[in-house]
Amino acid sequence: MENRSSKARVNIADLAFRILAAICAVSIIAVMVAIALQLFAGSTLSMSEFGWRFLIDRSWNPVTGQFGAASSIYGTLVSTLIAMILAAPMALIIALFLVELSHPVLARIVGGAIELLAAIPSIIYGMWGLFVLAPIMQRSVEPWLQSLLGDIPIIRALFEGPPMGIGMLTAGIILALMILPFITAVTRDVLNMVPGVLKEAAHGFGATMWEVTRIVSIPYGIRGIVGAMFLGLGRAIGETMAVTFVIGNSHRISASLFEGGNSIASAIALEFGEAMNDPVFRSVLIELGLILFLITVIFQIVAQLWLVSLKKQGHR
Amino acid sequence: MHEEKPQETVLQHRIEVPPDRGAKVEDFGSLPSKIVVRNLDFFYGRQQVLFDNAIEIKKNRITAIIGPSGCGKSTHIRVYNRIYELYRDQRATGEVMMDGENLLAPGRDLIKLRKRVGMIFQKPTPFPMSIFENVAYGLRLHYAVSRRELIDRVEEALKDAALWEEVRDDLGKSGLALSGGQQQRLCIARAIAVEPDVILMDEPASALDPAATSKIEDLMSSLREKYTIVLVTHNMQQAARVSDYTAFFYQGRIVEFGPTRQIFTKPTEKQTEDYITGRFG
Amino acid sequence: MKPRPLILRRGVDLFIRALSLLSALVGIAFLVWILWDVAARGLAAMDWNFFTKRTGPFSIPETGMANAIVGTFYITLLATLIGVPVGLLGGIYLSEFGRNHPVSAVVRFLSNTLMGTPSILIGVFIYAAIVLPMGGFSGLAGGVALAIIMLPVVARTTEDMLALVPNELRESALALGAPSWKMILQIVFRAARAGLITGCLLAVARVSGETAPLLFTAFNNSHFTFFEAKGPMNFLYDLSQPTGNLTVTIFQYAMSPYERWKEQAWAASLLITGAVLVLSVVARILFSGGHTRRA
Numbered sequence: 001m002e003n004r005s006s007k008a009r010v011n012i013a014d015l016a017f018r019i020l021a022a023i024c025a026v027s028i029i030a031v032m033v034a035i036a037l038q039l040f041a042g043s044t045l046s047m048s049e050f051g052w053r054f055l056i057d058r059s060w061n062p063v064t065g066q067f068g069a070a071s072s073i074y075g076t077l078v079s080t081l082i083a084m085i086l087a088a089p090m091a092l093i094i095a096l097f098l099v100e101l102s103h104p105v106l107a108r109i110v111g112g113a114i115e116l117l118a119a120i121p122s123i124i125y126g127m128w129g130l131f132v133l134a135p136i137m138q139r140s141v142e143p144w145l146q147s148l149l150g151d152i153p154i155i156r157a158l159f160e161g162p163p164m165g166i167g168m169l170t171a172g173i174i175l176a177l178m179i180l181p182f183i184t185a186v187t188r189d190v191l192n193m194v195p196g197v198l199k200e201a202a203h204g205f206g207a208t209m210w211e212v213t214r215i216v217s218i219p220y221g222i223r224g225i226v227g228a229m230f231l232g233l234g235r236a237i238g239e240t241m242a243v244t245f246v247i248g249n250s251h252r253i254s255a256s257l258f259e260g261g262n263s264i265a266s267a268i269a270l271e272f273g274e275a276m277n278d279p280v281f282r283s284v285l286i287e288l289g290l291i292l293f294l295i296t297v298i299f300q301i302v303a304q305l306w307l308v309s310l311k312k313q314g315h316r
Numbered sequence: 317m318h319e320e321k322p323q324e325t326v327l328q329h330r331i332e333v334p335p336d337r338g339a340k341v342e343d344f345g346s347l348p349s350k351i352v353v354r355n356l357d358f359f360y361g362r363q364q365v366l367f368d369n370a371i372e373i374k375k376n377r378i379t380a381i382i383g384p385s386g387c388g389k390s391t392h393i394r395v396y397n398r399i400y401e402l403y404r405d406q407r408a409t410g411e412v413m414m415d416g417e418n419l420l421a422p423g424r425d426l427i428k429l430r431k432r433v434g435m436i437f438q439k440p441t442p443f444p445m446s447i448f449e450n451v452a453y454g455l456r457l458h459y460a461v462s463r464r465e466l467i468d469r470v471e472e473a474l475k476d477a478a479l480w481e482e483v484r485d486d487l488g489k490s491g492l493a494l495s496g497g498q499q500q501r502l503c504i505a506r507a508i509a510v511e512p513d514v515i516l517m518d519e520p521a522s523a524l525d526p527a528a529t530s531k532i533e534d535l536m537s538s539l540r541e542k543y544t545i546v547l548v549t550h551n552m553q554q555a556a557r558v559s560d561y562t563a564f565f566y567q568g569r570i571v572e573f574g575p576t577r578q579i580f581t582k583p584t585e586k587q588t589e590d591y592i593t594g595r596f597g
Numbered sequence: 598m599k600p601r602p603l604i605l606r607r608g609v610d611l612f613i614r615a616l617s618l619l620s621a622l623v624g625i626a627f628l629v630w631i632l633w634d635v636a637a638r639g640l641a642a643m644d645w646n647f648f649t650k651r652t653g654p655f656s657i658p659e660t661g662m663a664n665a666i667v668g669t670f671y672i673t674l675l676a677t678l679i680g681v682p683v684g685l686l687g688g689i690y691l692s693e694f695g696r697n698h699p700v701s702a703v704v705r706f707l708s709n710t711l712m713g714t715p716s717i718l719i720g721v722f723i724y725a726a727i728v729l730p731m732g733g734f735s736g737l738a739g740g741v742a743l744a745i746i747m748l749p750v751v752a753r754t755t756e757d758m759l760a761l762v763p764n765e766l767r768e769s770a771l772a773l774g775a776p777s778w779k780m781i782l783q784i785v786f787r788a789a790r791a792g793l794i795t796g797c798l799l800a801v802a803r804v805s806g807e808t809a810p811l812l813f814t815a816f817n818n819s820h821f822t823f824f825e826a827k828g829p830m831n832f833l834y835d836l837s838q839p840t841g842n843l844t845v846t847i848f849q850y851a852m853s854p855y856e857r858w859k860e861q862a863w864a865a866s867l868l869i870t871g872a873v874l875v876l877s878v879v880a881r882i883l884f885s886g887g888h889t890r891r892a
Contacts, residue, residue: 024686121806208610238715435772
């Protein structure tokens with residue numbers, strides 16, 4: 001047998017491999033920085049044209065060149081809010097079902113179904129929202145809501161106008177469906193982390209399941225649950241395809257949830273094609289993208305710092 | 317001056333050192349030393365865990381290192397193949413001379429070193445491959461070897477590790493499918509396939525049942541002929557059964573070192589005696 | 598002290614129990630409903646033409662999505678060829694070389710951030726970075742955009758899976774004299790194989806359903822865009838051109854006023870959903886223990 005591998009050759013291989021791996025890891029940093037820079041560079045035209053007023057300007061007229069981000073920001077926030085109001089409690093309670101109530105086999109099946117829901121591409125949700133949910137909203141749900149709540153002052157403003165099926169409310173519902181599996185899965189994991197001994201101790205006092213959950217599990221896991229909500233929110237803000245199909249592409253701000261609107265992501269998706277040959281229009285859309293990017297990044301920073309402080313506490 | 321110790325009789329009853337085992341005290345100076353350690357300190361970050369260790373590992377003998385848990389035994393032998401360098405904040409200073417060269421010197425080729433110093437771990441660590449591939453792994457690393465020769469050397473290593481008869485019909489089986497004792501012997505075969513000078517064994521039998529343990533101990537005795545063995549064990553009976561020399565470690569220091577027979581029958585340090593008679597640890 | 602009425606406590610408990618069972622059922626119901634619609638409408642519109650004819654203007658009666666299917670395949674392939682190796686190596690760095698290095702902390706943080714970045718922004722980024730300089734849309738741009746989406750997912754999953762491998766295995770390989778890179782690629786990788794494959798499959802599943810990043814990168818194309826060449830090159834797609842793909846086609850068809858196109862959009866949806874679900878299920882079966890990173 002001859003002896004192979006001289007010392008020098010092997011050290012070079014090790015070093016080269018290490019450097020290659022490091023480059024790949026750092027590429028993630030490079031990509032993020034590049035995205036930020038590109039978005040910023042592409043927005044400068046719009047920023048110089050419209051300044052800070054852009055953020056609160058409600059106008060949107062590609063023909064005359066009047067643009068404002070207000071309706072898009074408003075739409076993003078409102079649709080996300082609706083989604084969170086619908087999804088968060090439901091996710092919590094489904095997670096509770098999975099952890100406390102159901103037979104372990106059932107929990108695995110339902111849990112698996114939740115994971116499947118999470119895997120479905122967002123455009124499918126958009127398709128379903130447009131062709132299945134929207135007609136139902138128009139024919140049944142929205143009229144019903146109007147008849148139920150149409151006489152209550154103030155609240156009725158939310159449900160005014162002809163039911164069209166497409167609009168802020170439908171967009172919010174589809175978004176809720178999209179983020180529900182994600183929040184449920186994370187919340188379930190958080191609740192699973194509650195030490196059995198704590199729950200047993202509470203049960204030992206003669207508490208009901210809900211009381212144990214309320215008094216022990218939720219406080220123990222509250223930070224993780226909040227973290228899950230954060231992450232869900234982050235997703236909802238940037239969701240594009242599901243929302244684009246059903247939000248209506250209108251740049252008006254109105255109180256009624258039945259009205260159409262737009263979100264930053266949907267505006268970019270729907271109008272970028274038109275804007276490609278108009279430098280100002282294009283820059284406006286990129287500036288919208290920059291705003292979305294900043295919102296998302298700030299969100300991520302807050303969410304991750306929150307989760308880090310969670311780890312320090314000893315939870316996960 | 318030592319008082320007459322009634323414990324002497326007690327010690328002889330407690331731990332039997334087989335009559336043919338255990339080097340004679342007089343031989344110590346004349347036997348060649350494979351590894352000579354002086355002034356060895358070891359640090360985890362800022363915390364020092366080994367203090368001024370000095371020991372001589374005799375060639376082709378089994379040296380056992382005993383002591384209570386956490387006293388630095390494993391840390392000490394892990395210096396011999398510098399495996400601690402995998403971890404950033406661990407550091408060793410001092411002299412570890414093997415065949416006249418200081419292993420701790422900065423320019424030392426770790427790969428060549430590790431070929432000469434093999435290691436067996438407490439938990440058997442078969443690679444996720446077939447039995448054959450496991451044993452062949454080290455050979456392939458260091459040698460350009462023909463298929464024919466590879467087969468011969470794998471068989472030889474498995475025979476020396478007392479595993480050949482049990483696996484000869486199914487060398488393609490995954491190493492993970494063997495029993496714990498077999499896995500450990502596989503790891504030994506893997507280590508000796510590259511013909512090291514020294515084999516470090518860190519509690520090799522502590523995860524095994526008594527039958528498997530005694531097989532490993534017999535194996536150690538037979539391996540002595542070709543290799544220098546350093547054995548870390550918390551099982552004193554094992555140390556007494558198997559080793560020629562014994563070092564007693566306590567809180568990062570070598571309290572006493574000498575021929576096994578002497579350590580177990582007439583220890584010179586009180587701490588050693590206390591440990592051996594079970595007063596602590 | 599007055600005791601709180603047991604009936605009240607039990608009542609609330611019962612109510613919550615009923616509510617949670619109901620919610621779980623509602624959740625399942627939606628899943629079944631959506632999948633049912635996709636399957637039913639999709640199957641109704643799937644015919645032989647769908648798989649053999651290419652997309653075209655509405656005036657042509659017989660169209661399908663053959664070129665879109667091929668295009669999605671090639672774009673996803675390109676994304677995988679870029680995203681997986683870079684992600685694997687990045688994950689190796691995070692787990693094996695720079696575990697406690699401050700740079701790794703930054704990489705991890707930005708990975709999570711990148712995973713949370715809306716995919717349409719990545720499309721806009723690539724539009725500015727590749728499409729504009731190249732002077733036109735291309736499957737290449739689309740593939741790169743998808744690769745960027747895959748990258749952090751693969752990297753973090755790799756890091757997690759490699760971290761599960763016990764240190765003794767690494768030490769055993771090193772103790773035999775293996776150099777670090779062999780120890781990592783031959784031993785650690787092998788031990789973590791199942792989890793790594795799962796992570797990659799899930800990443801591929803995720804990007805194959807993406808639409809937004811392709812909207813202004815690969816755009817769309819109603820033709821097949823194979824290389825015009827003799828021999829084996831003819832089987833490869835020329836990704837320097839705008840490339841037809843399923844997801845953008847679904848978007849365009851669904852938004853169109855034509856019934857026939859909308860039906861075809863459902864068929865394409867079924868195809869995509871089926872592929873994604875099969876990939877996800879296979880991945881989970883491969884690695885049924887433990888958690889994979891939630892992308």
